[in-house]
Amino acid sequence: MSKSTVKLRNAWNVIRILTSQPKADPISDSFQKSIYLDNAATSFPKPECVYDAVDRYNRENGRAVGRGTSDAGQQLQQTVDRCRFRAAQVLGASAKEQIVFTLNCTDSLNMILHGLLTPGDHVVTSVAEHNSVLRPLRHLEANRDVTLTLVDVDDAGFFDAAEVEKSIRPETQLIILQHASNVTGAIQPVEAVAEIADKHSVSFAVDAAQTAGHVPLNVEQLGADFVACSGHKGLMGPLGTGLLYVAPGMEKELTPARQGGTGSKSESDTQPESMPDRFESGNHNSPGIVGLDAALGYLLDNGIDQLRQHEITMTEQLCDQLRSIPSLTLYSNDDRKRHTGVVSLTSELYTSDELALLLSQHFGIDTRSGLHCAPGIHRRLGTIERQGTVRLSVGFQTTQDDIDAVIDALQQVSAG
């Protein structure tokens, strides 16, 4: 069959799927089971202990953190303290008070950018950043007289630390960069950038949304001033959780965006200066933090190195087999040490949305198509005109059967 006949047949397939009824009510009581390869968006499934902990909290505790002296309130407080301690352990911070609970990584990044930058400040970042970095920065550029330099990345999505150094000016206040790309999976040379930031006395913030829990990270060894994490991705906690690490002393540089009740120093009508209360106003997401605590316990028990090894094995097998399908192009390098479990691809036969829809509706495989909130890297890869890529992202629960199923599905839809 010629390529154009295949294209026509595939186009009909797509039209049929697009016009057919969805298989299930999306908010049905019984969700359909699928193969989940979208761990870069949020990890799923979570370890069983996370579901158990959240369920038990909701049924048996239900208290607000730091707002009461009951036994149940004290137990909850201990769990929240343990979560903070475990988060510090996982991230390599020696004082748990330097860990702030946030809503998600976007919240943490906004706290850094809005809290630190003042008129006249210059910021160095990269074209590959997520919109959670770029949009607050563009907002501050338009409204607070902040200037930006975006360093470029190479064809595999890596930025060069030397380019970062060349972009530093006397008024540079902050370098903010991703630890890994959510599109190519490239693990960036943040250690080299940390040294440069230190040499030039510039603050350094790391967006660790795609690495926290997936790739060993020690914030103190790295010497970062701020590290923003999602609690619900590699750290395996529930959605609605995030973390912000603030290096000792740097809290003074950061103006809290919110003020309010902290359950501490209530006699004062001004915000406490102490960490972490300075940045934690209002009631906590207690079920989320309880779930995150269980997830971090799971991570510490199993070891991030061990889980990473599993993700590397799964990603290697996925990439090796994807390369044998001629109509696919992969945007991922072969060096697994410099790569997470995120793999992006395009097809000669389908747009990214069509391919993701086929995988989902015909094979029950969840991937993520489009620009992944990171338009700059798609512009760089030349995938923006093609509606972006299909992203497959493995997690600690991904099995060999999942990989075989997605390869089989891609071979079927790509067959001539």
Ligand SMILES: Cc1ncc(COP(=O)(O)O)c(C=O)c1O
């Ligand atoms: C690199 C990167 N930064 C930031 C975010 C935002 O994370 P969150 O959804 O936790 O706000 C994401 C989410 O996908 C991401 O991939």
